[in-house]
Amino acid sequence: MIGTFLKRLFWLVVLMLLQVLVFNHVQILGYATPMLCVYLILLFPLGTSRSQILLWGFATGLLQDIFTNTPGMSAASLTLVALFQPDLLKLFASKDFVENEDAPVPSARSMNWPPFLRYVFVAVLINQMAFYLLEAFSFFNPIELGINVGGGTLMSFLVIVAMEGVRKGYTKKQNP
Amino acid sequence: MNNLSEFFKKYNHWFLFVLLEAASIILLFRFNNYQGSVWFTSANHMAAEVNRWHHDAVGYLNLKDVNQRLSAENMMLQQQIAQLREALDMQDDSLGANDRVVREALSGFTLIPARVTSNSILKNENYVVINKGRADGVETEMGVVGGGGVVGIVFLAGEHYSLVLPIVNVKSNISCRLRGQRFFGNLQWYGGSTLFAYLNDIPRYAKIRVGGVVETSGYSEVFPPGLFVGRVTQIANAPDGLSMQLKVNLGTDFANLSDVSVIVNRNKPQIDSLRVDLESFETAQNG
Known part of the structure; x- marks a missing residue:
């Protein structure tokens, strides 16, 4: 229990550092900044208490907000993703994965790539839509809003998939 | 009671969700100028709208009083008009040229x-x-x-x-x-x-x-x-x-x-008494 908690904390620190030091400076024409923090929320296995996921989502978002000076935006959008995370997992994962009593951590290895990609993509989309809607706070400029959401979703998706690839290779090496 | 506690146990993550989102939104409005101003203006707009509804409703309910006051005022004004009209008529009468001549002739009376x-x-x-x-x-x-x-x-x-x-x-x-x-x-x-x-x-x-x-x-x-x-x-x-x-x-x-x-x-009593004197004098002479 403590082990998983510390592991998550470690992941949180790593993701936050990456986000703050690297990915916040990545942008294409002012759009499409990747946001990784949603990755942490996606790694909760089925059967985890929903309240726990929500609290993690909120805390992660708040931490990111503190670093990017956008109080409330990431916290709200990540809490939203945390609310839907178990349902998304049930929706996209295979029957075997859902009924597995070991409740494995969601990953490309445990879920296979296609369901995992769909799972990540929808979660990232929800996160980005919530974030940019809160940022714009109006439908005054829907085209710019669409570009923001689309670019952000695409970049975040790509980065998360790349990280998942790295993680998969790492776990493969560790547990042959 | 049991059902209620079970309900809360089952759906407690929803309450937590609402709570966390509320906290996020408060942070959003509190610390972001743009969203804060949008919230502030739209909240003001809403408050003004609700106030307007309230005011309209109260105004409608007060129409009876207003109507009574207006009727009373109307009556008062009509009386005033009648008085003024009468005063104006009298003024017209007394301004005639003949009237002034008559007044002058009667100035000592x-x-x-x-x-x-x-x-x-x-x-x-x-x-x-x-x-x-x-x-x-x-x-x-x-x-x-x-x-x-x-x-x-x-x-x-x-x-x-x-x-x-x-x-x-x-x-x-x-x-x-x-x-x-x-x-x-x-x-x-x-x-x-x-x-x-x-x-x-x-x-x-x-x-x-x-x-x-x-x-x-x-x-x-x-x-x-x-x-x-x-x-x-x-x-x-x-x-x-x-x-x-x-x-x-x-x-x-x-x-x-x-x-x-x-x-x-003023002379009439005097003239009358002279007449009476004359009559009594004549009757005395005749008699």
Whole structure:
């Protein structure tokens, strides 16, 4: 229990550092900044208490907000993703994965790539839509809003998939 | 109770979700200028809208009171209009040129202003009722003048009302003269139009012209001398052939009579007592 908690904390620190030091400076024409923090929320296995996921989502978002000076935006959008995370997992994962009593951590290895990609993509989309809607706070400029959401979703998706690839290779090496 | 606690246990993550989102939104509005201002303005807009609804509803419920107040005010204003209209009418009456002449002629006399409460012009024996009586100092055989000139003589004086015998009564007989000449006669009315009366007993040798002024002679104690009565419009022979009969256009419009003045005659008691003395003297002589 403590082990998983510390592991998550470690992941949180790593993701936050990456986000703050690297990915916040990545942008294409002012759009499409990747946001990784949603990755942490996606790694909760089925059967985890929903309240726990929500609290993690909120805390992660708040931490990111503190670093990017956008109080409330990431916290709200990540809490939203945390609310839907178990349902998304049930929706996209295979029957075997859902009924597995070991409740494995969601990953490309445990879920296979296609369901995992769909799972990540929808979660990232929800996160980005919530974030940019809160940022714009109006439908005054829907085209710019669409570009923001689309670019952000695409970049975040790509980065998360790349990280998942790295993680998969790492776990493969560790547990042959 | 059990069900309730189970319900809370089962859906507690929803409550937590709402709580966390609320916290996020509060942070959002509190620490972001843009979102804060949007929230502030739209919240203000909403509050204003709700206030407007409330105000409209209260205004609708208060319409009854407002209506009553308006009715009362309306009534008050209408009364005021009536009073002002009356005052204006009186003002118009008193501004006539004739009126000023009459006033000047009567400047040395005490006048009792009165209003006509009843009037008739269609009969041969017309009477005018005025709203002043003995309580106001009106006595019988006092002269009554109006804006246009002589009106008549008080015939009966009641406590608060008096009956006036106007020129346009066949019983009326007022001693008149022609202005600038000393010829005098009796002004009489024979019925018909109230615009004209006849001045009898003017000698045939008098030089009279149409348009000459007829005024009171002052030979009776009722009117002071020189009060305007009317103008000569027609000169004719009297039925007896010995004198002239002048048709006089009366200065007073009896069909439109409202404000008159009663001339107080201070000498009348003295003259009356002299008459009584004379009568007693004559009876003493005869007897």
